Amino acid sequence: MFLIFILFTYQKIYIVLKSIGHYMKKAFKFRLYPTIDQSNQLSQHIGSCRFVYNWALDQKVKTYEQIGKSISRFDLNKLIPNLKKQNPWLEEVNSQSLQGMTKQVESAFTRFFREKNVFPKFKSKKNPIQSFPIPQHYNVDFENNTVKVPKIGEIKAVLHKTFEGELKSALISKSSTGKYYISILVEDGKEVPVKQMFSESTTIGIDVGITDFAVISTGEKVENPNYLKNSLKRLKVLQKRVRRKQNGSKNREKAKQKLAVLHEKITTQRNDFQHKLSFKLVSENQAIAVETLDFKGMIKTPHFSKARFDSVWSSFVTKLEYKSEWLGKTILMMGKFEPSSKICHVCGYHNSKLALKDREWKCPDCKTKHDRDVNAAINIKKFSLIDQNLIGI
Ligand SMILES: [Zn+2]
Secondary structure (H helix, E strand, O other): OHHHHHHHHHHHHHOOOOOOOOEEEEEEEEEEEOOHHHHHHHHHHHHHHHHHHHHHHHHHHHHHHHHOOOOOHHHHHHHHHHHHHHOHHHHHOOHHHHHHHHHHHHHHHHHHHHHOOOOOOOOOOOOOOEEEEEOOOOEEEOOOOEEEEOOOEEEEEEOOOOOOOEEEEEEEEEOOOOOEEEEEEEEEEEEOOOOOOOOHHHEEEEEEOOOOOEEEOOOOEEOOOHHHHHHHHHHHHHHHHHHHOOOOOHHHHHHHHHHHHHHHHHHHHHHHHHHHHHHHHHHHOOEEEEEOOOOOOHHHOOOOOHHHHHHHHHHHHHHHHHHHHHHOOEEEEEOOOOOOOOEOOOOOOEOOOOOOOOOEEEOOOOOOEEEHHHHHHHHHHHHHHHHOOOOOO
16 A cells, blocks of 8 residues: 555656746656666765755754744755765765755645645655755756756657757656656746636536546536556455465565556556546546545455555546646636535435445435436536635535
8 A cells, every 4th residue: 555655646746837937838757777886976965965855854853843943945955064964975866856855844844734645754765756856067968868957967768749949957766666756847938828718518517536537517427448447356366365475585685676667557557547537527628627536435345445545536536636737727626525525416405314335315305316426527617716705505
């Protein structure tokens, strides 16, 4: 489970798209082919950054305990030279990458205070995905298929796509199967398009389905594609195999490697499917209403894991969000309200008895027959538009 969670959070790492300012930013991800020396240096960067991240987190917590105040990332950065004196091996690593970690710690705290969820955790060597940031001073050479990285130099890459624009931050990551990637954020100088008007008839609501991937307020149900379903079936087989092998044995390691390869395949397949679906939905509609994550007791059913759903769904919502930005469409994020599946979208009757297993129900008041998920999707659309004053109550 832990592995799955990490892998799915990994998707977020490379589907980074930020909309700061008025220019479009796009993320590109390329595979890197470092030499043995270079991969050692990359590993060293990853390890040193993890060390600085954990140190910064520890400093934050300690300062708060001692003086009741938080230490800023600027003050933490001032302490890095001293940290380097105590740990001279840090000198071999790009200083800006190290400073990038104090920024990451600060962001983790901001997220924690804003979303009131998980307290920032120490980074572990055991995480299947390892990474470090390159805030600036790197170069991409399309002619020679190389990326020049500070302190390491030119690394071979497969630059399958070209782009023009200003290079913003980059992130180098290493997957659980030992592959290196670089994700590059590029600002292309094009203005973000003006948002198009939307109305009741040009808006859809989407709900996360229990048996389907997504359910749309139009009544359409979108299943996971068969190739992904097959991989997910295979995943269960491989997970069982790992559990059966003796802890610490060579066979267990082999089984784990196979599992990691499959996880990567699933991530790619899932991303591909989500990209196509989100592009279609964003192109065909002016506004899309989605509910912020609340999994209606799914966590209690053995078949579903909250972590898995959270990350799969949120990576899909992220894709909807940035594609909307590109195309001037709107995403209406609706806060958690009364459970959307339990309210009759026709008359507003609240069916408090609706259980997770009930796929269909009939409203005792207005006698409308509901498909559980379609009703929820319609409510998501309806309540989002009420928030926009586009529908009367
Ligand atoms: Zn009703």
